Amino acid sequence: MDLTGRKIVLGVTGGIAAYKSAELVSRLRHLGAEVHVIMTRNATEFVSPLTFQTLSANQVVTDTFQAPEYWNVEHVALARLAEVFVIAPATANILAKMAAGIADDMLSTTVLATKAPVLAAPAMNTGMWTAEATRANVKTLRERGVLFIGPDSGMLACGDEGAGRMSEPEAIAEEICRILNRAADMAGLRVLVTAGATRERLDPVRFITNDSSGKMGFALAEAARDRGAEVTVVCGSVSVPVPEGVRTVRIESAQDLYDAMIREAPEQDVIIQAAAVCDYRVEKQSATKIKKAEGQPLTLTLTENPDVAMAVGRNRKKGQTLVGFAAETDHVQKNAVSKLKKKNLDMIVANDVTAPGAGFNVDTNIATLITKEGSEALPLQTKRQLADVILDRILALRT
Ligand code: CTP
Numbered sequence: 001m002d003l004t005g006r007k008i009v010l011g012v013t014g015g016i017a018a019y020k021s022a023e024l025v026s027r028l029r030h031l032g033a034e035v036h037v038i039m040t041r042n043a044t045e046f047v048s049p050l051t052f053q054t055l056s057a058n059q060v061v062t063d064t065f066q067a068p069e070y071w072n073v074e075h076v077a078l079a080r081l082a083e084v085f086v087i088a089p090a091t092a093n094i095l096a097k098m099a100a101g102i103a104d105d106m107l108s109t110t111v112l113a114t115k116a117p118v119l120a121a122p123a124m125n126t127g128m129w130t131a132e133a134t135r136a137n138v139k140t141l142r143e144r145g146v147l148f149i150g151p152d153s154g155m156l157a158c159g160d161e162g163a164g165r166m167s168e169p170e171a172i173a174e175e176i177c178r179i180l181n182r183a184a185d186m187a188g189l190r191v192l193v194t195a196g197a198t199r200e201r202l203d204p205v206r207f208i209t210n211d212s213s214g215k216m217g218f219a220l221a222e223a224a225r226d227r228g229a230e231v232t233v234v235c236g237s238v239s240v241p242v243p244e245g246v247r248t249v250r251i252e253s254a255q256d257l258y259d260a261m262i263r264e265a266p267e268q269d270v271i272i273q274a275a276a277v278c279d280y281r282v283e284k285q286s287a288t289k290i291k292k293a294e295g296q297p298l299t300l301t302l303t304e305n306p307d308v309a310m311a312v313g314r315n316r317k318k319g320q321t322l323v324g325f326a327a328e329t330d331h332v333q334k335n336a337v338s339k340l341k342k343k344n345l346d347m348i349v350a351n352d353v354t355a356p357g358a359g360f361n362v363d364t365n366i367a368t369l370i371t372k373e374g375s376e377a378l379p380l381q382t383k384r385q386l387a388d389v390i391l392d393r394i395l396a397l398r399t
Contacts, residue, residue, distance in 0.1 A: 001177045004032030009082035011107040014042025016157040017089035017123035017166035024169035025055040079113035089123035089166045099137035119147045126162030187228030192268040193221045194275035196236035198254045203286040211360035212276035214238030223387035254305035272323040313344030326350040
């Protein structure tokens with residue numbers, strides 16, 4: 001674990017676990033990090049700012065005697081400086097403020113402004129943690145990409161037993177390392193992602209397609225880009241903007257995708273096929289607009305498209321990692337395992353597209369990652385978070 005020169009902002013809120021954050025600061029400093037602490041007014045009742053100032057060797061920001069105008073300057077500076085923003089302990093109050101976007105003190109103001117990944121280590125009474133309001137706030141924050149560690153279960157300061165203890169400083173420090181070290185762990189890798197839906201034309205003005213938005217594929221491309229990979233996106237029809245900083249190859253039909261992949265695939269180290277490919281196209285595309293045959297049914301004859309993933313799997317190069325998706329509505333596991341084998345993939349990301357919060361056109365997903373070794377069911381999370389987990393597992397497969 002090495003954090004030399006990494007910039008961490010630590011928000012400390014008012015809970016008995018605040019004393020454990022002093023140990024966290026000392027661990028982070030030992031690993032070489034630059035730590036800036038912001039304390040809420042209540043936090044200063046539990047631990048003195050001088051403790052954090054001494055351990056961090058930096059001025060501690062508190063609200064005591066500081067006017068809101070002062071926040072406006074300082075919060076931007078710290079929000080920008082942070083490579084990761086940690087809140088430990090995170091009380092039910094700060095989680096509620098973050099979920100609602102309330103900015104009424106230095107910490108809530110700064111965390112609202114930051115673009116850095118945010119990691120919260122909740123600590124509170126079990127009743128507060130399990131309260132419906134807190135559950136809803138945590139869900140909202142997770143969906144926006146806030147990361148959580150803990151809380152652990154055990155005997156709480158109030159004498160209750162249950163979930164609510166802040167995770168140990170050692171575990172929080174490890175999680176911080178994991179978040180920061182992701183930043184370059186795909187450097188030198190060429191990653192190709194297919195995204196969006198294919199369109200199969202009937203005539204110059206009509207086509208057959210599906211609901212794919214491109215969100216999952218783009219989340220993967222952005223995550224791989226942020227982790228240092230050289231990324232190509234082969235992109236069909238999408239409803240969101242193409243990510244910046246990646247090479248883009250536009251395609252329309254499944255046949256276009258096939259042609260692009262035959263050309264592009266051999267050069268890649270990792271290929272993730274998140275595109276929703278139409279399995280069929282019309283046998284005879286009309287060069288002119290199909291006219292309404294009044295009173296008569298219209299029959300379209302469909303012919304099968306090439307299976308792109310199967311072709312890529314058949315021609316796989318040594319050292320390549322191939323990942324596919326399986327959008328299912330039933331028998332998810334069984335169908336996905338059969339696709340893994342048939343398409344010669346290393347991993348398949350299976351999801352039940354009928355589950356709320358999963359599948360097409362939403363920002364979240366619920367997936368099961370299946371490899372030859374077994375399967376791992378993942379909780380509901382943002383597509384970006386899922387993308388990072390998929391990339392973590394791909395890197396593990398490659399070691
Ligand atoms: N795929 C592909 N070419 C096709 C169909 C699918 O490359 N003609 C890829 C998708 O990009 C995805 C995986 O294969 O990575 C599984 O896609 P899916 O639509 O779930 O499976 P199909 O093989 O089409 O099977 P079915 O439609 O019967 O479920």
